[in-house]
Amino acid sequence: MNKFNWAIMGPGSIADMFADALMASQKGILYAVASRDIDKAQAFADKYSADGASHQADGASHQTDGTSHQADGTSHQADGVVPKAYGSYQQMLADPEVDVVYIATPQSLHYEQAKMCLEAGKHVLMEKPLTINAAQTEALIALAQEKQLLLQEGLWSRFMPCFEQVKLWLDEGRIGELQYICSDIGFAFGDRDGHRLHNPALGGGALLDLGVYSITLSQCLMQEHPSEISAMSHFGNLQVDENTIVNMRYPSGRFAQFTCTIAAQASNSMMLMGSKGRIVLPYMFWNGNKAILQQEGAQDEVIEFAHRVNGFEYQIEESMKMIEKNQVCSDFMPHGDSLAVMQTMDEIRRQIGLKFTANAECI
Structure with a gap:
């Protein structure tokens, strides 16, 4: 080995x-x-x-x-x-x-x-x-x-078993045709002088640090990239986004909406709505601890996932497997998806006016 x-x-x-x-x-x-x-x-x-x-x-x-x-x-x-x-x-x-x-x-x-x-x-x-x-x-x-x-x-x-289970439910048509994904993520961080989330020189704000979860998981579950984006934000006294809300339309006609915040305590949940039911990822959805399948007239199907360590083990093991296979990335998070997420965030940043320092942005 x-x-x-x-x-x-x-x-x-x-x-x-x-x-x-x-x-x-x-x-x-x-x-x-x-x-x-x-x-x-x-x-x-x-x-x-x-x-x-x-x-x-x-x-x-x-x-x-x-x-x-x-x-x-x-x-x-x-x-x-x-x-x-x-x-x-x-x-x-x-x-x-x-x-x-x-x-x-x-x-x-x-x-x-x-x-x-x-x-x-x-x-x-x-x-x-x-x-x-x-x-x-x-x-x-x-x-x-x-x-x-x-x-x-x-x-x-993206590497966790929970989201593989959600994709399986979608592939099996358990909630019919997926129509809409809604999520919110955020915490009331308060005034923390010098904290990276409040510092534009460090790429701070809610979008890049928290909103990225909603963007990448919506992309993964929709299996397509947004064709239209509409975003609004509040900056407050900071030079970074405190509260941001984003609507995304996909080529298939489906939608995703999310809010991200560093100024309020969010529900930190994600919901996938389909023509025959819905899937709920409860508090701290990005941790991949629980998925709930809800169908009209049926008892909720709840699956809980206990990480072997803390959730980081999946990406570690997958990375070593990819190196052994001489692969430059994993299918769980391919380069094309990483690039599409950044293109989405670039457009959101353009619309809300979120700018970082020239040194941070340079190539």
Whole structure:
């Protein structure tokens, strides 16, 4: 069985969740951690050392965007492996033992850092969104295909069994013809000075960080890209969108609507309406924990999904499988879908006037 040495760029709270899932993998090894701050990298590496994987085994719970995930307490980190800590991305990329890099930095840095990794011959799994505009995404896809390296957008929901079940229900016609998808997502973050969600230099706002879930899952379940988009937003005192509402029409005549917010507590649910019934994905729909099939005159069919670790394990295992198959992306989240999502968000940004700094947008 092949083993893969993983490095993490950006040791924050999301990287904690990723590392918990990676530690439970039989094929993946947490080999290195890189940050511009060597102390942060070292502290993160120390938490996940092979002789002290108590960070996972102690039942630690990590909170992000209002979501709590708990590891299953099982570590498969190779005996004697202590993650290396790098205070320079370039030094980490120069290490020939690094096979694949997980990028968990703010989205404004994704393009530059993924390009560095690909040019260094490293496979890449990147936190969503892949970049902050379609031009950057297109450039990275071309580079990955040229180098024949994995470039995988880590939109974790797309890899989860819950959404495979929803697609199966749709394919079986359990709710008839799908007509309409409605979702909302968001939390009241309040005033957090310097937080990345409030910072246009870091690609902040509700759309790129939260709205991307509604866009990509609607795209996945509709199996087509929107042909018409209408969007409105409220910026408040920020230079980023606090509240955004979007209507999308698809070539088939079907619709999807979503709201995303960093100023209010949303229901965080998704509903798919069909000619014979509906499918409900309840609170925190993107976590893929539960799907409810509702049909007129029938008892609700409820399926709950318990993640083996915290939900990150699916994209990790799929990424390693794609590398073994010499594929540049997975069918669960192909490059064409990543690009179409960015094109959709570019159009929404154009309509609502959401602009980021020139440095963040450049290629």
